[in-house]
Amino acid sequence: MRFRPVSPLARLAFALPAGLLAFAAGLAAQERRPISIVELIDVPRVGSPQLAPDGSQILFTRTDTDWEKNGRTTHIHRVNADGTGAVQLTNGETGESSPRWSPDGRLVAFLAKRGESEHTQIHVMRNTGGEASPLTGHDASVGTFAFSPDGAHIFFVAPDAKTEQEKKKDRLKDDVFAYDEDYKQRHLWRVAVQESGTAEAVRITSGDYSVTGFRLSDDGARIAHHRAPSPLYDNADEGEVWIMDADGGNALRLTDNTVTERGAQLSPDGTLVMFTSDSSADFETYFNDNIFVVPVGGGPSRLLYEAMPHEVSSARWAPDGTIHFLANTGVRSQLFHAAVEDAEPRALTSGDHSLSGWSFEAAAGQHVFGINSPTNAGDLHLLAADGGEPRKVTGVFDYLAETYRLPKQEAVRWDGDDGMEVEGLLYWPLDYQEGTRHPLVVQTHGGPAASDKFGFGSWSSYVQVLTARGYFVFKPNYRGSTGYGDAVLRDMVGHYYRQSHLDVMTGVDYLIDRGLVDGDRMAKMGWSGGGHMTNKIITHTDRFKAASSGAGAVNWISMYGQSDVRIYRTPWFGGTPWQEDAPIDVYWEHSPLKDIYKVTTPTLVLVGENDLRVPAAQSIELIRALKANGVESHLYMAPREPHGWQELRHELFKVNVEIDWFERHVRGIEYEWEVAPGDEEEDAAATDNQ
Numbered sequence: 051m052r053f054r055p056v057s058p059l060a061r062l063a064f065a066l067p068a069g070l071l072a073f074a075a076g077l078a079a080q081e082r083r084p085i086s087i088v089e090l091i092d093v094p095r096v097g098s099p100q101l102a103p104d105g106s107q108i109l110f111t112r113t114d115t116d117w118e119k120n121g122r123t124t125h126i127h128r129v130n131a132d133g134t135g136a137v138q139l140t141n142g143e144t145g146e147s148s149p150r151w152s153p154d155g156r157l158v159a160f161l162a163k164r165g166e167s168e169h170t171q172i173h174v175m176r177n178t179g180g181e182a183s184p185l186t187g188h189d190a191s192v193g194t195f196a197f198s199p200d201g202a203h204i205f206f207v208a209p210d211a212k213t214e215q216e217k218k219k220d221r222l223k224d225d226v227f228a229y230d231e232d233y234k235q236r237h238l239w240r241v242a243v244q245e246s247g248t249a250e251a252v253r254i255t256s257g258d259y260s261v262t263g264f265r266l267s268d269d270g271a272r273i274a275h276h277r278a279p280s281p282l283y284d285n286a287d288e289g290e291v292w293i294m295d296a297d298g299g300n301a302l303r304l305t306d307n308t309v310t311e312r313g314a315q316l317s318p319d320g321t322l323v324m325f326t327s328d329s330s331a332d333f334e335t336y337f338n339d340n341i342f343v344v345p346v347g348g349g350p351s352r353l354l355y356e357a358m359p360h361e362v363s364s365a366r367w368a369p370d371g372t373i374h375f376l377a378n379t380g381v382r383s384q385l386f387h388a389a390v391e392d393a394e395p396r397a398l399t400s401g402d403h404s405l406s407g408w409s410f411e412a413a414a415g416q417h418v419f420g421i422n423s424p425t426n427a428g429d430l431h432l433l434a435a436d437g438g439e440p441r442k443v444t445g446v447f448d449y450l451a452e453t454y455r456l457p458k459q460e461a462v463r464w465d466g467d468d469g470m471e472v473e474g475l476l477y478w479p480l481d482y483q484e485g486t487r488h489p490l491v492v493q494t495h496g497g498p499a500a501s502d503k504f505g506f507g508s509w510s511s512y513v514q515v516l517t518a519r520g521y522f523v524f525k526p527n528y529r530g531s532t533g534y535g536d537a538v539l540r541d542m543v544g545h546y547y548r549q550s551h552l553d554v555m556t557g558v559d560y561l562i563d564r565g566l567v568d569g570d571r572m573a574k575m576g577w578s579g580g581g582h583m584t585n586k587i588i589t590h591t592d593r594f595k596a597a598s599s600g601a602g603a604v605n606w607i608s609m610y611g612q613s614d615v616r617i618y619r620t621p622w623f624g625g626t627p628w629q630e631d632a633p634i635d636v637y638w639e640h641s642p643l644k645d646i647y648k649v650t651t652p653t654l655v656l657v658g659e660n661d662l663r664v665p666a667a668q669s670i671e672l673i674r675a676l677k678a679n680g681v682e683s684h685l686y687m688a689p690r691e692p693h694g695w696q697e698l699r700h701e702l703f704k705v706n707v708e709i710d711w712f713e714r715h716v717r718g719i720e721y722e723w724e725v726a727p728g729d730e731e732e733d734a735a736a737t738d739n740q
Contacts, residue, residue: 084518085454105414109149153201187248199270209234236260265315274314307333359535378533398437404503422505425451457517464560467552474526489571496578498530528553589645596715598654604672614662652682658691
């Protein structure tokens with residue numbers, strides 16, 4: 051990683067008397083410009099921060115675009131805790147991930163696929179530098195891994211390898227498979243740490259189940275972990291929390307329920323296992339994630355912080371037996387601290403931001419995390435265990451505020467149709483004119499169990515580009531969102547579309563009543579759960595001049611059978627569509643396809659060809675219905691893409707085609723598409739050769 055040098059204007063500002071600072075700031079503001087689509091896609095990603103045990107250095111990943119490869123590559127970087135000495139540690143052609151320190155800080159381990167191996171393996175290298183060496187030669191790709199506390203071993207999860215007979219069938223293309231049965235169970239292994247050459251791994255678990263997560267105790271003697279019937283996403287609610295010795299002996303199941311649990315870990319005193327789950331105290335499913343503890347010898351699990359309305363995303367024990375955790379509070383996320391018996395956790399951070407990649411290093415007594423704000427996409431910060439002021443370490447994203455004009459973000463609240471207060475985010479046009487109503491793009495988040503938060507955002511919502519073109523962008527945290535308590539989240543249980551779409555529209559009316567938005571120039575868009583909402587909205591109202599539905603469901607009956615996950619949809623609709631006395635009427639009543647005949651809004655439909663979460667068949671049902679009814683519409687399907695698009699040219703196409711659609715239908719103007727880097731020269735050369 052390279053830190054950007056201080057700009058000449060910044061140096062000038064340091065040298066000027068106080069009275070002239072405003073003048074220098076004005077010059078800097080004049081230099082800034084709107085960000086382009088390509089520049090937005092090119093914004094790097096920083097993640098997986100790991101603080102050294104002595105607190106002196108931080109490992110992290112940085113992901114950058116490569117337009118020649120039409121994708122992104124991730125490498126591991128290291129920086130001193132004071133922000134100096136930044137260096138890129140790895141440079142493999144296919145990239146690396148999941149950096150981890152050895153307990154003595156001497157070695158760095160990571161995952162990578164290198165050389166002739168077709169599988170991802172654990173590699174180790176000295177922190178002082180040098181070439182990394184593969185530690186594992188497993189006949190399947192390694193997943194989650196962790197050092198033992200003494201540094202002598204690494205424990206890892208990997209699928210069972212294919213048999214020789216299976217490999218032969220693959221070579222012969224004799225490869226008919228049983229759908230949803232062609233997985234390999236994932237088990238826990240242990241390998242001795244050495245600096246060069248692969249070591250033979252020792253199996254810790256075996257059987258007809260998958261280990262879906264694990265954590266060693268502080269003394270390395272025991273392992274808290276999760277076992278599920280299979281590695282399939284839809285079987286997660288059938289998994290349970292287990293405890294066992296580090297060699298796999300004395301295994302004991304600690305939970306027995308039908309909810310999804312995550313992050314199991316043994317308390318420092320060895321008496322409790324903590325985990326998170328999206329359930330109530332009596333293990334009814336579909337609640338905001340919260341923290342539970344269960345006695346290590348077995349017994350009833352207990353929900354902690356029951357009165358807290360926030361959504362817990364991850365949690366860690368502190369050495370004194372208290373708990374640190376990261377939680378979604380609506381349009382923000384913050385770090386919290388509490389004792390097991392506390393009724394109300396204490397926030398360690400505050401501000402209009404969201405936190406990412408949080409990690410707590412108990413030995414150093416510090417937290418490390420990214421702070422994602424309206425002008426910074428997540429530079430790393432350090433924070434003392436008991437709180438204080440976060441200290442910025444990296445400057446990867448300093449250039450964003452220095453180079454570009456970025457939109458103002460505002461948290462807004464309004465009354466829903468039933469009088470309940472709803473919250474969301476409003477992004478202001480860069481050239482907002484007081485007293486002038488601007489066009490609006492409404493973006494609804496996915497999930498729907500999620501929420502939109504303060505932050506720089508990603509290429510997929512491109513708020514910086516829309517606001518530069520004069521649009522307000524509105525992101526409502528409609529009913530069904532997380533971070534606002536269980537009543538808000540569970541408003542969808544039993545019916546799905548009850549208040550959620552009305553929250554969106556009352557929010558729109560609130561902005562119109564404020565005199566900000568031109569109600570005759572509005573567009574609607576969203577992806578995944580946001581696409582579901584777009585499909586509902588266009589059947590509910592004709593007030594939007596254009597819409598874009600990304601990977602959205604239109605028929606809940608067929609969607610239930612097509613998707614790779616059903617566990618959340620069963621509580622929404624009160625059962626499965628194929629059980630005796632199935633609630634088919636509820637499924638159909640809340641399917642946008644039921645009311646598709648009402649749609650007049652010109653609608654784009656976008657989906658990945660290989661989407662398992664919301665399969666392309668849903669978009670095909672939608673586009674065929676729209677076209678049959680004479681609605682101006684197009685379906686664009688991206689080859690090779692899963693639920694979230696990953697190829698750079700596909701991402702650029704999505705933004706271009708949506709802006710073109712909105713400008714044409716909302717504002718009645720032409721739009722010139724941005725081209726990928728290098729295409730300008732190729733187009734010019736082709737023209738010259740004609």
